[in-house]
Amino acid sequence: MSLIVTMSDTVPGREIDSVVGVARGNVVRARFFGRDFVAGLRNLVGGEVPEYTKLLSETREQALDRMVRHGEELGADAIITFRLATSTVMEGTAEILAYGTAVKLK
Template identity: 45%
Template sequence: MIMVNTETVAGRTIVQALGIVSGNTVQAKHVGKDIVGGLRGLVGGKMKEYEEMFNEAREIAEKEMLSKAESLEADAIVNVRYSSSSIMSGTSEVLVYGTAVKLE
C-alpha cells in the first residue's frame, strides 16, 4: 500500500477516489514511565518515555487506516495527515486520515 502526504502518487494516475479513511487511538503510558517522564521534564532532556508512547499510538492509528483502505481495495492513500492531542496528563491521541484511491 502506497501512503503519501501529497495529492498524487509520482508516476501514477489516480483513476478513482474511494473515500476518506482514518485511524485513531488514545494511548496512556505505564505509571512508572509517566513518573520518570515527569521527572525528566523537571530537569530537562529528551523525553523518551513520551516519544515511545506517541510512536506506538501513531503506528496503531496508521494500521487501522491502512486496514480500512485495504477493505476498499485501494492501491494508495493520498493526502495523509496526522493530528494529535493530549486528553489528560500522560495520554496521547493520534488521528491519521487520508483519501483512499485506485491507481492506473
C-alpha cells in the same frame, strides 16, 4: 504496507482512477503512572523525555497501520494526502488520528 501511502495529492508515475473514500485509523493512549514518575524526574533536569517519545512513536505507527487496513477494506490501491492529527481526549490521554484519501489507480 501493501498500499502506497503519500502526503502528496498524486502518486508519481501513476494516474488516479477514482476516489473510494476517506481512510482513517485512530488510537487513544493514556499515560502510565510508572512512566509518568520517571518522566517527572527527567522533567526536573530538562531535556527529552524518551519514555513519551517512544509512546507517541508507537501510537503513530499503530494509527498508520489502522488507516492502511481501513484503506484495504475500502479496496484502495493508495492513500494520498496522508496526515496525522493529535488531540487531547481528557487529562492524561491523547488521540492520534491518521487519515487520507483512499484512491484506486489506473
